[in-house]
Amino acid sequence: MEMVDKQTESGITVIMTMHDLNMALRFSEKILMLRKGKIFAAGGTDVLNRDNIMDVFGVKVDVIQRAGRPLLFPEETVEN
Secondary structure (H helix, E strand, C coil), X not given: CHHHHHHHHCCCCCCCXXXXXXXXXXXXXXXXXXXXXXXEEEECHHHCCHHHHHHHHCEEEEEEEECCEEEEEEEEEXXX
């Protein structure tokens, strides 16, 4: 991830696929959520919220703020 930071600091756009939502929150400015191959939500890191995560992944999460950043903790899986 250090290399990604260096690239973005130099003005290069970096596009990544991440399945670890906490890593996405830590290293991304823009988030694109897909559900069944279609765009579900797009925008800043605020799109990774409780409701969207429940709708896309079927997982209830607790969102806490730590060092000025949101952190996600799974509570339980819900059948969709």
